[in-house]
Amino acid sequence: MYRYDEFDARFVAERVEQFRYQVERRLSGELTEDEFKPLRLLNGLYLQLHAYMLRIAVPYGTLSPKQLRMLAHIARKYDKGYGHFTTRQNIQFNWIKLVDVPDTLADLATVEMHAIQTSGNCIRNVTADHFAGAARDEIEDPRILAEIVRQWSSLHPEFTYLPRKFKIAVSGSEHDRAAVKFHDVGIEIIRNDKGETGYRVYAGGGMGRTPYIGHVVGDFVEKRDILAFLEAVMRVYNQSGRRDNIYKARIKILVNALGAEEMRRQVMREFDEIKAAGTLAVPSAELDNIARYFAPPAFEALGDNAPEYDAARASSAAFRAWSDTNLTPHRAPGYAIATISLKPIGGVPGDATHEQLDALADLLDEFGMGELRVSHEQNLVLPHVRKKDLPAIFAKLEALGLATPNAGLVTDIIACPGLDYCDLANARSIPIAQRISERFQDLARQHDIGELKIKISGCINACGHHHAGHIGVLGVDKKGVEYYQLQLGGSGAEDASIGEILGPAFGEHEIVDAVERVVDVYLEQRSGSERFLDTVRRLGIEPFKERAYAGWAFHI
Amino acid sequence: MSKPDQVLTANRLRDGEVVYWKAGSWVEHLEEAEVFSDGTAATAALKAADKAIQDRIVVNPYLFEVRREAHALRPVKEREVIRAAGPTVRPDLGKQSSEAFDVSL
Numbered sequence: 001m002y003r004y005d006e007f008d009a010r011f012v013a014e015r016v017e018q019f020r021y022q023v024e025r026r027l028s029g030e031l032t033e034d035e036f037k038p039l040r041l042l043n044g045l046y047l048q049l050h051a052y053m054l055r056i057a058v059p060y061g062t063l064s065p066k067q068l069r070m071l072a073h074i075a076r077k078y079d080k081g082y083g084h085f086t087t088r089q090n091i092q093f094n095w096i097k098l099v100d101v102p103d104t105l106a107d108l109a110t111v112e113m114h115a116i117q118t119s120g121n122c123i124r125n126v127t128a129d130h131f132a133g134a135a136r137d138e139i140e141d142p143r144i145l146a147e148i149v150r151q152w153s154s155l156h157p158e159f160t161y162l163p164r165k166f167k168i169a170v171s172g173s174e175h176d177r178a179a180v181k182f183h184d185v186g187i188e189i190i191r192n193d194k195g196e197t198g199y200r201v202y203a204g205g206g207m208g209r210t211p212y213i214g215h216v217v218g219d220f221v222e223k224r225d226i227l228a229f230l231e232a233v234m235r236v237y238n239q240s241g242r243r244d245n246i247y248k249a250r251i252k253i254l255v256n257a258l259g260a261e262e263m264r265r266q267v268m269r270e271f272d273e274i275k276a277a278g279t280l281a282v283p284s285a286e287l288d289n290i291a292r293y294f295a296p297p298a299f300e301a302l303g304d305n306a307p308e309y310d311a312a313r314a315s316s317a318a319f320r321a322w323s324d325t326n327l328t329p330h331r332a333p334g335y336a337i338a339t340i341s342l343k344p345i346g347g348v349p350g351d352a353t354h355e356q357l358d359a360l361a362d363l364l365d366e367f368g369m370g371e372l373r374v375s376h377e378q379n380l381v382l383p384h385v386r387k388k389d390l391p392a393i394f395a396k397l398e399a400l401g402l403a404t405p406n407a408g409l410v411t412d413i414i415a416c417p418g419l420d421y422c423d424l425a426n427a428r429s430i431p432i433a434q435r436i437s438e439r440f441q442d443l444a445r446q447h448d449i450g451e452l453k454i455k456i457s458g459c460i461n462a463c464g465h466h467h468a469g470h471i472g473v474l475g476v477d478k479k480g481v482e483y484y485q486l487q488l489g490g491s492g493a494e495d496a497s498i499g500e501i502l503g504p505a506f507g508e509h510e511i512v513d514a515v516e517r518v519v520d521v522y523l524e525q526r527s528g529s530e531r532f533l534d535t536v537r538r539l540g541i542e543p544f545k546e547r548a549y550a551g552w553a554f555h556i
Numbered sequence: 557m558s559k560p561d562q563v564l565t566a567n568r569l570r571d572g573e574v575v576y577w578k579a580g581s582w583v584e585h586l587e588e589a590e591v592f593s594d595g596t597a598a599t600a601a602l603k604a605a606d607k608a609i610q611d612r613i614v615v616n617p618y619l620f621e622v623r624r625e626a627h628a629l630r631p632v633k634e635r636e637v638i639r640a641a642g643p644t645v646r647p648d649l650g651k652q653s654s655e656a657f658d659v660s661l
Binding site: 026027028029033047048049050051052080095096097098099348419420421425427428430431434477480481482 | 567569570571572573574609610612615616632633634635638639642643644645646649650
């Protein structure tokens with residue numbers, strides 16, 4: 001894992017003390033709320049419905065046992081015993097008191113964590129494929145670049161007051177698990193004909209009220225040039241992005257107003273200038289240095305067959321079900337990637353208790369695993385597990401309520417906090433996720449349905465990624481009452497697409513039935529091994545629409 | 557239907573707790589709040605809350621609509637129902653978990 005150097009440690013420590021002083025000045029009246037609000041947002045502190053919420057950065061979703069224990073400690077000491085993992089690989093605490101925030105941040109700094117740039121109009125926490133360093137189809141660990149980008153973008157004076165927030169994601173595999181095409185900038189690590197690795201850069205993707213899929217602005221950016229290239233993109237955005245209208249301020253609006261070609265031209269003009277100056281070239285020694293932090297653990301020479309694993313599969317239906325869905329092939333023989341579902345049937349997607357966080361840290365230590373990952377799908381991942389250890393690990397996860405066998409299935413639902421917590425929300429998301437999860441809880445039925453990604457947002461800001469859901473649900477407010485729009489056909493993967501709205505919104509008590517009717521159409525009309533998404537793409541939304549609204553009086 | 561009554565709410569600066577206006581001070585539970593059936597009085601209370609902002613007691617005060625239902629008070633919007641109680645998905649947390657919480661709301 002990356003370890004802070006002296007610069008990282010100093011700036012985080014200085015920021016903690018700076019914010020401590022800012023909180024003191026707020027409480028003493030030296031700062032008004034208008035003056036203080038941008039300062040607290042720079043430190044990830046929001047005021048939500050019930051209390052302050054602290055959003056803590058988990059760079060590229062990687063956590064050590066020590067960090068997990070600290071998060072458990074924060075949940076216990078400063079919050080109400082739990083945290084919430086988000087679709088940006090971060091963790092949020094929902095009940096933080098303003099007066100406790102400086103101490104919370106000081107505690108976090110002791111394990112090299114912070115909440116800097118988790119809010120505000122800056123470059124946010126950089127996200128990456130949660131299977132980094134473990135996936136079989138990986139060209140290169142995306143966290144190396146994500147860390148370089150983190151260092152470049154942290155407290156970057158030129159990009160502290162952007163027109164709007166800016167999100168960067170990196171994928172190192174052909175199979176995109178980081179939703180790069182839905183980011184302000186998405187970076188895909190690719191290999192050219194000569195066998196060299198470099199970066200394909202997308203810009204202008206995003207969700208929110210105006211969803212767009214990113215356009216390629218750099219076909220093959222060489223490794224040493226990537227910061228110069230990113231700086232070029234940022235400069236075009238910083239100069240020409242709109243600041244007069246918050247709804248039109250993201251780079252996606254600029255890219256689509258200029259057109260992809262003109263955006264590329266402007267970026268290349270800046271890029272040539274920055275490159276000529278030579279100041280932003282990434283030295284290969286530094287690149288190697290950072291790469292060393294992400295060197296894979298020393299894998300044991302194991303055969304791919306593990307008798308313990310095979311025996312458990314033969315004897316335990318529960319283990320078999322879990323290993324069918326929650327394991328992914330690992331690059332090293334005898335190893336597996338295990339997804340820990342944070343979607344228990346009827347539970348709150350993404351929530352973890354302090355006991356679970358502590359126990360996961362113990363589990364990592366006990367089985368010699370140095371790190372855990374947070375996925376943008378609000379699950380956790382054990383990236384390097386010996387297959388022979390899986391039965392014992394499964395037993396421990398089961399005891400912790402963390403062994404739900406549903407990764408990638410219909411009950412593995414993404415949901416934003418929604419109106420249960422969020423000040424911006426129009427409708428609740430979590431209860432809809434819970435009801436859908438309960439409706440489809442039968443495991444045989446889930447397996448029959450196969451891969452199906454349901455994503456729910458409680459407002460148009462789309463933190464629940466509803467645009468990219470195979471089934472997307474968007475909560476809307478009609479005169480103070482919650483309604484839910486249904487959309488179909490979105491994907492956040494390499495075949496990225498934006499879901500199409502089915503029609504008028506459903507009431508709170510109608511939406512789960514509507515989802516079930518849509519799934520029924522798929523089961524009846526699928527062809528061969530088609531996934532739900534494939535069937536929607538083949539048939540279009542009409543047959544689904546017809547069934548969803550069958551016998552239904554429109555609310556328009 | 558008659559025009560809904562109004563209640564003045566804010567968040568406490570130090571801890572973010574949801575609070576309600578009651579005759580010049582702030583209480584934590586909606587059932588204790590002062591209910592304004594007169595728009596002018598409500599606006600005057602909102603103006604008076606400026607002092608609580610200056611005194612660093614609360615932030616972001618605003619008025620919201622409530623209706624009297626049987627013997628209880630119910631916010632018109634779901635958002636205020638949830639602020640007054642706590643997350644609907646965690647009945648063990650927030651104001652709804654306190655003994656002082658009036659379940660008739």
